[in-house]
Amino acid sequence: MNRLAFYALCAAATLLVPSARAFNIVANGRAQAAVLVDPQATESAAKAADELIVYVEKMTGQKLRRIDRPNTAWKTIRIGAPAKFSKSDEIAVFVNRRGELEITGEGTRGPVYAVFKFLETFGVRYWSPWRETVPEVKSLSVGNNFKLNHKPAFESRSGWGVSHSGHEPRFASWRMKMGANASVPKGFGTPHVxxxxxxxxxxxxxxxxxxxxxxxxxxxxxxxxxxxxxxxxxxxxxxxxxxxxxxxxxxxxxxxxxxxxxxxxxxxxxxxxxxxxxxxxxxxxxxxxxxxxxxxxxxxxxxxxxxxxxxxxxxxxxxxxxxxxLEPNVVVGMALGRNYAYPVTQSQAWMEKADGWARAADSRIYIWDYYANFRNFQEPRPDAINIVPNVRHYHSRGFLGASAQLSIGTFSTFGEMKAYLWSQAIWNAEVDADKIIAEFIAANYGKGAGQVRQYWDLMVNALKKAEAPSMGNYGSNYEQWFTPEMMFTSWRLINEALKLTEDDPLANRQCEYLLVAVINDFVLRWEKAEIEKRLETARLTVPIVSRPALVRQLDEICRKYRYPSYWSEQIGWDKRMDDWREKYKEAER
Ligand SMILES: [Zn+2]
Structure with missing residues (x-):
């Protein structure tokens, strides 16, 4: 993220220049504060302190000390002090009467969430288990009247997406940073099961x-x-x-x-x-x-x-x-099907059933939502635009939990963005989805962000203009509204983005993931969309030679990333490529 955007992002919440009336953590490249774990804190406060020290060092180069009691040499950052909270996992960060910066939260996990959310106010972003934005600054401070108080929208928060579901520690760590609580790494508190x-x-x-x-x-x-x-x-x-x-x-x-x-x-x-x-x-x-x-x-x-x-x-x-x-100790997991092209509030059948369940269970409802076509994670499917409206509705009805099955394939179209947006929304239902999407694309696609944004908008606008879009968990009618012209536009945009990000390996990789989705669609719709005929008049900077050539290109990309994870719920990319190599071999010209 460029420096200007970063300042704009943080200006509202925090001061970045040292000031006499501010709590300075680091001023002009020198640490001013030290970290104290409150003696009465829950076990996870020590982990919270470690995380704060790690990120402050990444941001400023200054490693904050741990202290056992306040002393005159340093300002005190006190972590995990008991406080009164009204919500599970609620967090609070403020300068207390003693002039200490208090970072604390409810229950066994609260202090950890408090640190991660506090860092977000300085522009730190946890995009995925693989990528974060950590701004580099000389000074880090908050005003003396600084207050951060979050009451999570749901007491139970989880998701199953490409960024959620892995066994490596980085996945567990990412879930924690995003405020999820269904599974928690050791030392970070007890999971909310x-x-x-x-x-x-x-x-x-x-x-x-x-x-x-x-x-x-x-x-x-x-x-x-x-x-x-x-x-x-x-x-x-x-x-x-x-x-x-x-x-x-x-x-x-x-x-x-x-x-x-x-x-x-x-x-x-x-x-x-x-x-x-x-x-x-x-x-x-x-x-x-x-x-x-x-x-x-x-x-x-x-x-x-x-x-x-x-x-x-x-x-x-x-x-x-x-x-x-229902007995008062019965709760309801609610996984009602619907047309996922629209927000829940536009489905009368869904609303009637959901309201009936909310009445029957006195809102003891745990939503199980869906944002994926399990038969093809790569299809053009901008269902992420419904996440925030839906989550707001669930929150307004007082539901207790929110979980969703999202696209799980590495190459799933905007799968990481979906996982990020879902996680942000179930922590705070009032998040600004447009802002999050803009930030995500800008930070993850580097110099290709402009083209990627156009690709995203192309899908979103096509969906919004579609006469009768239909999206199920196991299929959709996207071929009716995502036209062959749009396929060619996608091809051009993503190839341009790839070219623009050649000197930025991380962004280039993200663009290549999107290219897989674009090629995937050409392979699937080659006949139906009459691609061969269209190629006769299409003027392409990057040519499309034939379907077998596209399959070869897909195979090369897959090999580069070792055939990662899923093409669909049932089929891995290795199997998909085996099939397609065989199927499109004969047809080669
Ligand atoms: Zn029976």
Whole structure:
């Protein structure tokens, strides 16, 4: 980021020049403050102090000292002092009455979030596990009336995207910097665990364990007992489930979240008993899941008052109950399908179901959202524009948690930007999406940012102008609104961006990722979009020779990055290239 943009970014929040009326951390290249971990702080405050020292050194070249008690040689930065907070993970940074800079936060993780968010006010940005912006400055200070107070929009925050989901420490570290809390690296506090998954017949009442002896515990489907689901009206099965859950809670006193989601299929029981339960309400298989969850919830509420039981509003269980009541210790994971081309507020069906669930569960809702086509992570799909409007809606309804499945492929179109925007929004629903997107593109695509921005706008405008855009989790009609002309424009823009970033390896790599998405589309739509015919009149600076030539180019890029991760949910890039090398070999001219 250039210096001018950086100053503009920070001017509102902080002072960058030393001043008598300011708390100086570093002034004119000399450290003025030292870091004190409050004696009453939670364990993670020590990690928070380490992170602050590391980043201040990166920014100023000055390594702040750690001190055990305030002294006259240094101003004190006090980390992790207990304070009153109203929200889980809330953070506060301010100059206290003793003239110390206090950086603190709620609970076991709060001080760490406080440091990372404080650093953001100086222009530090954690774009992805691979790239950060850390401004270099001579002085670092805040005004004496400086105040940073964030109350995270949701108590449970997570995501599954290209930047979230890796086992290397850099992923865990990035999630922490972004304020996520579902999994937390050692020493950074305890994770906020909310189990929302499909556990029935897999974790609880395992079919492999019980089906042979008790087929009647399992679903009657087309007149036959099947392992697909349990028989929710079978009291013996429910009692066995309660025993399993109680045993788990007894063995693990820290466990506060029991997921009772049905398995991922629509083959539910239709025995006489289950039909009676279904008839109690007008909400489909939802009734069966609630019938079981309520019994488990009642059975554990007294002995395990902190534990919650979760159900899953998904697929054949999307409809909320009208008559059945949820026990107060039942929470709902809500993964309602919709047309992802639009914000949720524009889907009447989604809104009706979601509002019904919010009423039934008194807003004890954990959103499970989607921003990807799992059949092709590279397709033109600017669904990120809906993230902030959606998150604001979830926040306005008082939902407790927000998680989303995002594009996970390394080459997924703007996958890292999506992961970044989602993470920022679920921490603070009031973020300015346009500003974040502008910043992200400027910082990540270097001298190619102008072209990349045009490519992004091309997709966004095409989507906005589309007459009836349709986006599902497993497909979309983007070919109807992202025209062949737009494909050629994308080709030109991204090739220009590549040329412009030749001397900037990081930005060049980001542009090359986008080129993969562009080529991918040409390969897929070669016939339908009549590319060969169009090439006769197209004037291209960088020529397109043939589909086999494009496949060869893709293969070269893939080899360079060692065939990274996923083309789709089911297919890796290695497999994709094996198929395409074979398929387009014959056709070569
Ligand atoms: Zn049944």
């Amino acid at each position: 909310v189990n929302i998954s499909e556990t029935m017949t897999r974790k609880y009442l395992k079919a492999e364990k019980y089906f042979a002896e008790h087929p009647e515990w399992y679903a009657l489907v087309d007149g036959e007992r099947k392992r697909t689901q349990i028989c929710q009206s079978n009291q013996e099965a429910v009692d066995a489930l309660i025993a399993e859950v109680r045993a788990e809670l007894a063995a693990n006193t820290n466990c506060t979240s029991i997921s009772l989601g049905s398995d991922d299929n629509d083959k539910f029981c239709r025995c006489d008993g289950c039909r009676k339960i279904l008839a109690q309400d007008d909400c489909g298989d939802t009734a069966l899941e609630i019938h079981v969850a309520n019994q488990v919830a009642r059975a554990i509420s007294k002995d395990y008052p902190r534990a919650k039981v979760s159900i899953l509003a998904y697929w054949t269980k999307e409809r909320p109950p009208r008559k059945m009541k």
